[in-house]
Amino acid sequence: MIWYPYQQMKHMKDPYKIVDANGVWLYTPDNRMIDSISSWWSVIHGYKHPVLTDAIRSQAERFSHVMLGGLTHEPVQKLSEKLASWLPGDLDYCFFSDSGSVAVEVALKMALQYYVNRGDMTRTKILSLTHAYHGDTFKTMEVGDDEDYHFILEAYGENPNVIHVPTEIPALEKAFEQFHEKLNCMIVEPLLQGAGGMRMYDISFLKRARELCDRYDVLLIFDEVATGMGRTGNRFVADLVLPDIIVLGKALTGGYIGHAATVANHKVYHGFYDDDPGKALMHGPTFMGNALACSVAFKSIELFEEYNYMEKIRRIEAVTRREMNGFTDPRIKEIRMMGGCVCIEVYDPAVLKGYQQFAYERHVFSRPFLHYLYAMVPYIIQEEELVQVLTAMKAWFTR
């Protein structure tokens, strides 16, 4: 018996059974559909990409996994070098883990211990955003702010060490004024808040956050698990505003295997680099630096560079804007677009009920949640396929 995610099992309709996948297409035994959400935003190169499949196959013929404690290997070395040169600034020190949630945990642990290592036990608070989503493990739930995911925390009461601010500069300034002496870090999903409702905000907020973090010696963490590798129309939002720690996941391996990275800058790394063994980072997921994952992630980055993916993403955004131009409906609160993400927010979630089957019949796989009908397509999508996805979304309201 499979216990499916985010589902009341008692009411769950049968999920679509996938028997094959190729490019943007998912195949069920009797239908095919475009994956309009890239398997939770990760499969940016599409399915069955020959280069990625080959990267995994050839590594599996050597070895699939060895532990990173006391051992190392070429795939993890190549990936860490690639990330260090590919990421902006001095984001050079790569700590690997098996999922985005764990990688966020590692970032938060780094930030706290950075101060503890300096003998500062008072900086215990974390600043995060309202509607934030950073994963489903306990600490990530606490820094998150979405009742729909994290309501069980009610049983514990609010954590006094987490402060949530909206994405508005005056509120940010006020929070820093009030708490700066106690803050160890600020964590954000930069520019685009994903699971909290595809909320988009302005870069000026992040620029101000960087200034305030500098002024008050607070570490800035970008959770780019969802936004990294082009989704916002920037390679990384970190290209625009440089954080102290960046977290990557989801698309890191092109969606082929779960893996994630927490990449720190020189300042953070040197907060641990010491003669004292007690100042080491005490963390080590069993499957960190998995050789299959590192091999495929390395190739994924090469493809991204070689085939000018940023241009593909600009094209997706342009086509999306063209297709959505002037589209309205009284049930729609807002249509938001940024890079390779489009979201139709409705006033009443009941409006979206039945959309998944409607889309299926139009050869599109979609998974609306709460008030949000969205698409985050694989970057290799063809224009007519993208139009098919957007047409299905619009047709739901005009049917």
Ligand SMILES: *Cc1c(COP(=O)(O)O)cnc(C)c1O
């Ligand atoms: C999905 C997501 C995570 C969690 O990643 P998992 O691999 O599901 O643990 C964390 N942060 C953000 C912004 C995400 O979108």
